[in-house]
Amino acid sequence: KAGVTQTPRYLIKTRGQQVTLSCSPISGHRSVSWYQQTPGQGLQFLFEYFSETQRNKGNFPGRFSGRQFSNSRSEMNVSTLELGDSALYLCASSFGQGAGTEAFFGQGTRLTVV
């Protein structure tokens, strides 16, 4: 069974540009969550999608957005990139929504903003 797949693995962008990251969950999993990891702030929750609906959102500006497709694949978009957006972005998939389900993570996308 394939794991969670994130693309691309590495990305370099210039300030002001926008970027789209992709996440394909484990087959059969319908919940996808996104997290940002930085040395200063640690791992922080961005948003959670289940059945194409955003169920939960972290404390990030509106420049961060996401969506989920009918096949459960998810994308997140960051517009007007800032240097502080440089981070490892991790996607997690789980079978169901809510607290009682185990989450599995992809390898991450390392974004560098210059």
Added chain:
Amino acid sequence: GIQVEQSPPDLILQEGANSTLRCNFSDSVNNLQWFHQNPWGQLINLFYIPSGTKQNGRLSATTVATERYSLLYISSSQTTDSGVYFCAVKGGSQGNLIFGKGTKLSVKP
């Protein structure tokens, strides 16, 4: 929201030694996971353990939900155990994990 504290923040061991990592959380939880972050950044699932005790090879974990802590035991450590270990919890109906700051483990040959 729930606060998660991990200790110690850093741990240096000689190969073959045993260690205990601790995770304290501030409120009741119904999901607790331990992860190992590899050098490439991926979070590897170690245990899904909202309560009770589990063992997997040289690793074991115990969560005492009523006292709001979890312990990860690593026995006979190997250099490949090096990396950062994270504890993460979910509480109530929330779907997102709340992470601790991690324990950075370095195992010396």
